[in-house]
Amino acid sequence: MKTMKIVEGEASLIVPKDCFKDPFHQPVFFNPRMEFNRTVSVAAVRAARALVGGAVLLDGLSGTGPRGIRYLLESGVEKAVFVEANPDAVKVLEKNIALNKIAKKRFEVVEKDLNAALVGSEERFDFIEIDPFGSPVFYLENAIRRLKKTAVLSVTATDLSCLCGAEPSPCVRKYGAAPLKTEYCHEIAVRILLGKIASAAAMLDFGTAPLLSFYQGHAVKVIALMEKSAEKADASVNNIGFVNHCFNCLARSAGKTEGKCACGKKFSHAGPLWLGETSDTGFVENVLKGLNKREEDGGKVRQLLELIVGENCLPPGFFESGTVAKSVGKTAPPLEELLGKLRAAGHRAVRTHYSPTGFRASAPAGKVRDLFVRWKRR
Ligand SMILES: [Zn+2]
Numbered sequence: 001m002k003t004m005k006i007v008e009g010e011a012s013l014i015v016p017k018d019c020f021k022d023p024f025h026q027p028v029f030f031n032p033r034m035e036f037n038r039t040v041s042v043a044a045v046r047a048a049r050a051l052v053g054g055a056v057l058l059d060g061l062s063g064t065g066p067r068g069i070r071y072l073l074e075s076g077v078e079k080a081v082f083v084e085a086n087p088d089a090v091k092v093l094e095k096n097i098a099l100n101k102i103a104k105k106r107f108e109v110v111e112k113d114l115n116a117a118l119v120g121s122e123e124r125f126d127f128i129e130i131d132p133f134g135s136p137v138f139y140l141e142n143a144i145r146r147l148k149k150t151a152v153l154s155v156t157a158t159d160l161s162c163l164c165g166a167e168p169s170p171c172v173r174k175y176g177a178a179p180l181k182t183e184y185c186h187e188i189a190v191r192i193l194l195g196k197i198a199s200a201a202a203m204l205d206f207g208t209a210p211l212l213s214f215y216q217g218h219a220v221k222v223i224a225l226m227e228k229s230a231e232k233a234d235a236s237v238n239n240i241g242f243v244n245h246c247f248n249c250l251a252r253s254a255g256k257t258e259g260k261c262a263c264g265k266k267f268s269h270a271g272p273l274w275l276g277e278t279s280d281t282g283f284v285e286n287v288l289k290g291l292n293k294r295e296e297d298g299g300k301v302r303q304l305l306e307l308i309v310g311e312n313c314l315p316p317g318f319f320e321s322g323t324v325a326k327s328v329g330k331t332a333p334p335l336e337e338l339l340g341k342l343r344a345a346g347h348r349a350v351r352t353h354y355s356p357t358g359f360r361a362s363a364p365a366g367k368v369r370d371l372f373v374r375w376k377r378r
Contacts, residue, residue: 001027003092005099008035009042009294010073012099013066014092028089029063029133034156037216038067040304041154043295044212044223045075045127047287048152051211051225057127058083058146060114060139065093067129069100072107074292077127081108083117118142127152135159136193137174140200147206149228155197158219163189180270182245183320186215186354187278191243191316193222194274198236207232212287213278214308215354222278239276242269243316250327250365252317281312307353311360318352318360324372333375335359341371 002017016026023031049055055078059068062082071077082097084090090111097107110117114130119142128143128151130136136155147153157163162170164185168178176199177192179185190213198208209225209232244253245268246261254275258267288305295301311318321332332338335351339359342349347363361368 001088006032008032008066009039009070011066011069011096013064013069014095014099015064024133028086028092030066031133033217034131034219036300037156037219037221038070039295040212040214040216040301041067041129041221041223042070042074043287043291043301045071045077045152045154047283047290048127048211048223048225049076050286051283052126052150052152053148054078054126056125057081057129058125058143060118060128060130060143061132062093063089065096067131068107069096069102071127071129072102073100079106079108081110081123081125083110083112083114085111085113087111114139115142118146121146124148125151127154129154131156133158135162135174137196140197141204144201144204144206144226147226147228151226152211152223153197153201153226154221154223155193156219156221157189157193160186160189160218160220163192163220177272178270180243180245180268182247182270182317183323183358184316184318184354186220187316187318187352188243188270188273190215190220190222190278191273191275192271193220194224194278195240195272197222197224198240198274199272201226202233202237205230205233208236209280210274210276210278211280211283212308214304216304239274240272241275242271243273243275244269245317246365250319250324250369252315252365254316275316277312279308279312281309284309284312304353307351310350311352314348314350314360314362318354318358319365319368320355321357321359324365324368328369328372330372330375332357333372338371338375342368345371 004017015030057077068080166181171179175196213222242257244258248265249263325332339349349361352358
């Protein structure tokens with residue numbers, strides 16, 4: 001296998017030479033397109049250090065080791081257990097650990113299938129990272145069993161065709177929830193993943209409190225604080241419900257399933273999924289405070305986190321300018337002017353990190369559509 005050396009964050013990494021052309025068909029796995037996702041996660045784990053007692057991390061599905069190594073170098077993680085089943089990847093992983101001069105007492109490499117490693121160990125972790133190529137659902141339960149009483153679970157899902165699918169059955173099979181192909185399907189994907197984590201955790205008497213969730217590129221990422229407590233598990237389960245969406249008038253509501261929309265058409269449903277906040281404002285503000293110079297570079301990490309803070313505590317289901325415009329047969333007004341009008345009418349209205357042309361508002365769909373209808377072009 002031809003390899004090359006790259007720098008990502010503070011880490012130097014040996015990676016397959018052709019991974020920039022096609023990361024999915026290489027003898028060992030490394031996806032350079034996930035760098036931004038990893039950088040945000042590194043900053044989040046750094047901030048989450050204050051929430052847990054220790055700093056021992058399990059990097060499940062570690063591949064060539066970019067996440068675990070970066071958490072060791074950049075996030076204040078003291079020890080990482082790398083789990084990787086592919087022997088060729090383990091060889092590269094070990095080279096990468098040596099390349100970054102990680103002290104012997106700070107790591108362990110386990111060459112095993114992740115579920116076998118999780119079931120076969122008694123060790124408990126402060127942090128568990130699950131970053132699969134595809135769906136993380138196969139590992140969730142076993143990972144939660146290996147968490148300390150207060151710990152952080154960080155999960156990536158790249159199976160967005162399933163989580164955002166037009167066909168519900170693959171998502172129902174894997175996540176026990178129906179997706180809905182709406183303009184805000186990536187938000188639904190985050191909420192379905194969170195709902196799945198919260199219900200798996202509740203079965204094991206763990207409560208789930210989302211710290212930071214986001215969609216970027218071809219993945220959704222959820223980082224949550226997990227606490228062993230039947231009461232907290234009960235409270236988490238109470239956050240699970242359905243989103244009702246009307247494809248005729250764009251009305252959306254959350255809670256129990258509703259049959260008919262006020263416009264007379266039938267509601268479509270997504271769920272069961274997480275209806276609570278998908279990020280914690282105070283936590284994300286702490287992530288922002290802890291950003292280092294390199295993470296500030298270019299401003300993209302800050303921009304994402306600030307958008308997430310801005311859109312927190314608004315109801316599920318953001319609006320997409322183009323979809324609203326099409327539904328009323330108009331062209332979309334400039335987004336900033338539109339947000340200004342909504343605010344002037346007494347609503348909260350902000351941009352969303354999910355889409356550059358999307359916005360989240362406390363106004364009902366009818367009010368938003370009215371604004372588009374009455375919009376006067378200068
Ligand atoms: Zn309707």
